[in-house]
Amino acid sequence: MFCYYLIMNEEISNIRVRFAPSPTGPLHIGGVRTALYNFLFARKHKGTFILRIEDTDQKRFVPGAEKYILDALNWCGLTPDEGPDMGGEKGPYRQSERKEIYLSFAQQLLESEHAYYAFDTPEELDEMRNKMKASGVLSPTYNSITRSSMQNSLTLGMDEARKRIDSGDSYVIRIKMPRNQEIKFNDKIRGWVSVNTNHIDDKVIYKSDGMPTYHLANVVDDYLMEITHVIRGEEWLPSAPLHVFLYQCFGWSSKMPVFSHLPLILKPDGNGKLSKRDGDRLGFPVFPLNWRASDQNEIFSGYKEQGFYPEAFVNMLAFLGWNPGTEQEIFSLSDLISEFSLDRVGKSGSKYDYEKTKWFNQQHLRLKSDSEIFETITELDNSIVEKFSREYILQVISLVKERAIFDLDILKEGSCFLFNEINFDDSAVNKKWNPAFIPHLKSLSDKLFAINEFAEKNIERVFHDYLQQHNLGLGKIMPMLRIATTGRLAGPSMFRSLEIMGKEKMLNRITEAIDTIKNG
RNA sequence: GGUCCCUUCGUCUAAUGGUUAGGACAUCAGGUUUUCAUCCUGAAAAUAGGGGUUCGAUCCCCCUAGGGACUACCA
Known part of the structure; x- marks a missing residue:
């Protein structure tokens, strides 16, 4: 009985999915979303999430790209179960390290006459096309x-x-597409997709440099790695029939994975696939992490460095093409795992919306406790813990939290509490600083300073009493008090702010403000 | 051009033959607030068009239009 229970509990399904980027540059948000859906699907079904590096194109190899991919995945919490760095039973997980494997499979196709050698040079190919x-x-x-x-x-x-091969002529191996045959497959997202082979060309499957092309490597590796579900972007849909045909040629039809072609993430303006350059053009990151190309100084900005939480980023990405069918929108990664289903992935492309991404971050920030935020903001600026107590910083966090979208906003909004120097905002001063009321400000501050228990309610009462006694309007004196103590015209509750800052600091700042603003 | 895919508010989407077509972001208005923000309330806002099938179509079928992807010895 005990044993049985144990077995049931540790049972893992044989679902295996892979995320297969090529290290030609940083992973962009579309790629991260593909990885996310693969990850979610694997976790949901207690399966295995595999990272496979598709580096069969040596010309396009970009140093650092693979590390970037892994760093990005880790930041998002999408750590692979098998992959180049973590190993696994079906490795190696870099296609360049599997080079020898592919030739024998290409030869198998040659022998079964599903493929043939071709010697045409790129020039001859061009000529043919032009003609x-x-x-x-x-x-x-x-x-x-x-x-x-x-x-x-x-x-x-x-x-x-x-003979030509033996004499050293360079050659490629091409797939021999049959004439007029329907190739059909049932895409999990799109349903039946059918293409006639007359519209598919004799794709190169093995290149003259001794490397396979994507098509061969992908099919062979998916087979060898026992991939059960292929979840990838829609850009692969047109070549999926070729892949299906390859499974047929190899006699692997019964092992063919279930295909799911994900809709694309589109540019927010106009149309088309979101691309690398759109981010900096439109003012938002398209990459999870900052990326600097080694050959140029240009830096592409990342969500992490912009201050986004990985959970908010992932939450936003999940909703670009998927929804749970309920009205809940805020999900943690583990919520997503339990709710995710390929059946609820839409078919049409989605335009990216940066405003909504920020909203997701704001929502996730509100979910965090003050002490969690304490940890992150002290990482951002360690100087504050040297100057102030944890208790005090926690009070500031709770005061300004609702005004923040990012952790950094807490520091900005709370700057008058967390830094000893304050800057008086010029436009605020120009607008509301009236020297005629300085005597009132001065005597008001004395009254406030005299309060025994310097707490929000008492401050408010004394403040209002003063206004009433001197027949003063709120709009005259309150803005000046705020400018003097915080430097700005906008902010959280004035009285609570004063309480947190304490009466000494309040008095000092008012005195200082009267001096500097008058003289400035 | 060809092949394939897609089409509900500005945006992300719900509703899989019967709903006043729902929610969220953004926008606008009102309220709360000393202020800004938050918050609350409300408003405006969509089934691309045309044919069928059906008692009834957002939903099924066809056509048109629009959009997208692909169209390399790149992935």
């Missing part, structure tokens, strides 16, 4: 028609092809 365009073909491709007039093992014969 065809000139003769009215709108989208020339290397396909079942054109391959018969190109240099390949189909036209040359296998013996001749081998």
Whole structure:
């Protein structure tokens, strides 16, 4: 009985998903969302979340990109179960380290006549395409028609092809797409998708540099790594039929993963896929973490450095294309895990909304306790703990919390409490500082200073009594009191502010304000 | 151009044949507040168009329009 219970409890499903970025640059929010959905799906079903680095294109390799990917994933809390750094049974997890594997699979396709050698140079390919365009073909491709007039093992014969290979000619291996065949697959998000092979070209699956292309590597690795569900961006939808065909060629149809093609994240203005440059153009980050390209000084800003909480960032991302079907919008990562379902992922692209992202951060900030915020703001500025007690800082946090979207706002909004020097805001002074009322401000401050128990309620009472006695309007003296004690015209409750700051500081600041503003 | 995918308020979306088409962000108005912010209340705001199927279509089918992705020895 005990054993049975244990087994039930530790049972893990065999669901395996992978996030497969290529290290050609920093991961942008679309990529992070893909990783998130994979992660959520894996966790929800007690499956395995795998990171696989698709670095088959050596020309586009960017140093630091892989580390960035892992750092970004970790910051979001999306740590892979298997991957290049954490290992796993189905490794290695970098395609460049799996190089030898692919050739034998390409050869398998050659032997079954699903693929062939091709010797056409890039120049010859260009020429072919140009010629065809000139003769009215709108989208020339290397396909079942054109391959018969190109240099390949189909036209040359296998013996001749081998000779050329042996003599050192460079070659690629292309898939031999059959004529007029429907390829269908059932996408979890889109339903049945069907394409005729006449519209698919003879894609290169093995490059002349000895590396596979994405298509081959991806299918082979998904098979070898026993991936059960492929969750990726919609940009892969057009090549999915090729991948399905590859499974068929290998005889792996029964092991074919379930495909889910995610809708794209679109630019907030106009249309099109959100891209690298949109962020700085429109004033928001498109990357999770700051990224500096090694060859240039340009820095692309990241959500982390802008002060976003990873949980808010992840919450926002989850809602770009998915919703729980209830009216709840604020979710922690573990809430998302229990609620997530591919069935509730939409089909259409979503425009990114930075305002709503900030709102998510504000909501998550409010969920945090004052002492959690204490931890983060003292990380931001350690000097405050040297100057003030924890108790005092906690009071300031609770006072200004509702005014903040980011942790940094707490520091800004609370600056008059947390830093000894205050700056008098010029426009506030110009607007409301009336020297004629300085005598009143002075005697009011004496009255306030004389309060025994310097607490909000008492301060308020004394303040109002003073106004009444001298027949003064609130609008005359209150703004001056606020400017003198906080430097600004806007802020949280005046009386509570004074209580927290204490009567000594209040008096000093009023005196100082009267001096400096008069003289300034 | 071709292939494939998509189409509900400005934006993210709910409602899978019967709802006054719901919520959130943003916007606007009122209230609370010394102020700004918060908060509360309210307003404005959508089924792309046209045909079917049906007693009844946001929902199913077709066409049109619009948008997007892909169209490399890139992923």
